[in-house]
Amino acid sequence: MYLPEDELQRIDEEERLLKGQYKHHIHVCLGANCLNAHSAQVLSALETEAKARGLEKVCSVTGGGCRGLCVAGPTVTLEPDNVLYGKVQPNDAGDIIASLGGEPVERLNRPTDNPFFMRQQRIVREMEGRLNPERIEDYIAAGGYKSLLKALNEMTPAEVINEITRSGLRGRGGAGYPTGLKWKTVAKARGEHKYVICNGDEGDPGAFMDRSVMDDFPHRLLEGIIIGAYAVGADRGYLYVRAEYPLSVKRLQLAIRQAQKQNLLGNNIAGTAFNFDLQVRVGAGAYVCGEETALIASIEGKRGQPRPRPPYPAESGLWGYPTLINNVETFANIGAIIRNGSAWYASIGTEKSKGTKVFALTGTVSHSGLIEVPMGTTLREIIFDIGGGIPDGRKFKAAQTGGPGGGCIPEQYLDLSVDFESLASVGSMMGSGGLVIMDDRTCMVNVAKYFLEFCKSESCGKCIPCRVGTAHMFDILDKITKGEATLDDLTLLEELCDTVKHTSLCGLGQSAPNPVLSTLRFFRDEYIAHIVDHVCPAGVCEFEKEAVR
């Protein structure tokens, strides 16, 4: 009889045996960012060099995932010495191979005993940099797919849902809806078929958390999706990935094929009666498709325009069938919760926001990159400890969270705990995890204008307030940054914010005014300076020599 546990066990043992042959393991980051910085060439240079020195039996050179310190790419990780090299070039290969077993190459060495690495806690990005994303064996040897087998063999769907509910996991796509509750609703809904959709349409500028999960841990994502499908009783699923992420598409398709081969996807999964078919769908460049009803329309092959809810996708989603939609990071948490238990997960984070959150830390901050921290970590810890503070001796001005529908958080809230409620209380939101740091050279009116330009051109055009309102808001902000606006324009801008926020059909329009509202709340004096004094305090906006009015 076929026993999937045995098969996984066999792969696990083989892997250990294989890895045990080597004294040194060299992982070259093959994440999208390092690949852009030519890490593939670094990989082949290291292979050639190892061979040339006759060390191919002593050290293994493999592709690995991202270490998060993107600013230092391409990165190379050495094990078991736990050495991290940054900005590695192909011609560094000789020195790296030569130094194995001895002192690390000083000019490339990046310390890992600093807050950037020590203050993080990794669940979604567990084993970062050490798993070859293109090999299912790596994931299995690291304990992968055991949670799926546990769920299938030892738990009923209801028990799985209870476990997720008790863990306190909330949707990582932005709104923070309780995942267990969503699963329960879909499980209860009736339908000939049910669908699971993984939302990988990560569209916020400055956000690449989900890309890193899809690129680095495709199997962790698949495992979460399959467990979700089992829990809600879905037989079909789609992974919707934005067109801008070809590497993610490639790796997910490969991962799906590998999982099918191991009977972890398809019919009678792992010898049980559970069938689940999963396909990748590629987006085509429309931010609004991150909204769940628009995403559904897009998978159906239509214009990605949202429709009013209710009915919610949980009752009537893809082709009218009950549909579970969760974001990439949400699904990537599932395996760990099933493996370690809901009590463990619920012990991390704050009272209402459990677990960790991955952020893409960018802007004017020393250590740009991907970080994963427990919910409740303060902005100050993230920016000044983990992120290494503001470079060039500049002063911190604001942290922008939540993408185009988020807000700018000023200095007085640096000790704010990063969780769903706290961010909302200062007029921003968690969003998907973009965290852009701005220093004192940033004009906040100009920042608001930037986000409105984004929302205006990404508006689908279906509902009036978003289609027309965002265009007017952008025009007024443009006038302000040119010193051509009046205080009446500012009043009109605030009225537009009110209408667009409360009357728009979907989240895009409803949140589009947030960048304006939050900058008006904390930096109103900058607006006034532009309008009344024709001065841009940050020196960014250029006015005509002669004031227009």
Add this chain to the structure above:
Amino acid sequence: MTTQKARIATIWLDGCSGCHMSFLDIDERLLALAKVADLVYSPLVDHKKFPEDVAVTLVEGSVSSTEDLEKIKHVRAHSKFIVSMGDCAVTGNVPSMRNPLGVDVILRRAYLEEGLENPQIPSLVVPKLLPLVKPVHAVVKVDVYVPGCPPHAETLFYVVSELLAGRLPDLTKMTRFGV
């Protein structure tokens, strides 16, 4: 005794004079109006200069040229109440139909492409056109809006009577854009 009569005025920017015609259609009530108000400036009467201290000015037409712009600013400065009279003043209406095309296109069409002898775009005498035709309120503050093309005589009489009686007219049920 001679009670002080209210000083009212009318001006005409870029419009067709239809609103003024409609105003005249209040017929014999003009006489009643004349008892309580003086028409101190209007295209209908012979005054060269817009006077100071006007109580109510009815404005017909949109703001289309540099001359319109100067005129309306001057009028605003010397009027207590400004009434946008008719669709051209309220919305831009027919004159604003050139807006999507831009000034150059229509000037070329009117002066160069119509097969005139010695075609040229006038640059003296004729005031310079603004890039965009605007409703009056886009340029100066407006107190009362009377849409309609043209507004009915009844409506206009009501507006003037109410203002002279010291009340702001409520026109929501009386008139709208177009008809």
Add this chain to the structure above:
Amino acid sequence: MSVVVTLKINDIDVSGQEDETILDVAREHDIYIPTMCHLDGLSSVGACRLCLVEVKGMNRLVTACTVKVAEGMEVYTETERLKKYRRMLVEMLFSEGNHICSVCVVNGRCELQSMAGRVGVQHITLPYYNPLRTLDTTHERFVIDRNRCILCTRCVRVCDEIEGAHTWDLGGRGIESHVVTDLNTFWGDSPTCTGCSKCVHVCPTGALFEKGRSVTEMTKHREFLPYLTMMREKK
């Protein structure tokens, strides 16, 4: 078969079937809720947002044309907030296109024009957009003047849902959205248009009209729509 529910609209006790929308029930009780994209006989899309109402206990405003009534619901249709939003939405429509009522074929019979009166819009505070839009006169009997289009998609829906031709759809997106025939080719060349005129008659403004009609001359007839819907549902 369906269940009767009781609810309150503007503090008045009303009843309806549970599969009816708030709009259906309000109309049965002569309670006016403004609508623009909605048309009886076509699917509801909730795009124009004019029928937004407040429902006690719901943190967001909801579209009366899509949300079904429920037992004990308390609906408010005329709050100050809603009135303010409706005025702004109508203003947005006027500012977005080129609506010159005085020279329009449906002057006096236009739904946008009368909506302005109804919600109390007497002038447009928002700046006008003055977009450069196209006019297609190639069809032998009809004209589309996109300057007057408010993107309600009634034409798209009637052509798809009732006529079954799907000649119309939306092209572009955001503020650049526009209605198109086929591959954005001339209407007169359309291999799919049956010339049925349904789109012309459901159009709320003067964007679609019959050739040869002058200012104020175009009257739209929509009596056919509920009838056709009913007859087709029977089949």
Add this chain to the structure above:
Amino acid sequence: MQTSTLVSAEDKRWRLIRATMRRHGFAANALIETLHTVQEAFGYLDEEALRYVAKELRIPLSRVYGVATFYNHFAMKPQGEHHCVVCLGTACYIRGGSRVLEAIEKAAQVKAGETTPDKKLSLLVARCVGLCWLAPVALFDDEVASEATPEEVAQKVGEWVDHVSS
């Protein structure tokens, strides 16, 4: 000779498009996937191909047009030989991405989203290419220009465009 190679090349394109549709069972929901293939095969959404796809998938022409013009990824016109993508993500924007874009627009005499008349260069903007620590970023035929200055990019684009006129 030349004609026959052209035809066979064309045949290959149609075969690719057909293969995508077949893989999805000629279902209407395969439209976006098929348009991706059309764009890969033709470099843009060729009108004849759109008609073909509409017919094969039994989708109304207007819906095909609606979908094709809704998504940014699809181009309705032939693209240039080279392409330049300027990132306008948040980090790039606050570090001067828009000035980089302006410099390129000026140097190449082309607006974002357009192609030069000689078909040498298409200028595109991206919402975020995810290289925020290199901001501002521009991509020249997929080669990354990091911490780009207006002068540098103008020179780079100038090489491509000058190449043509000389």
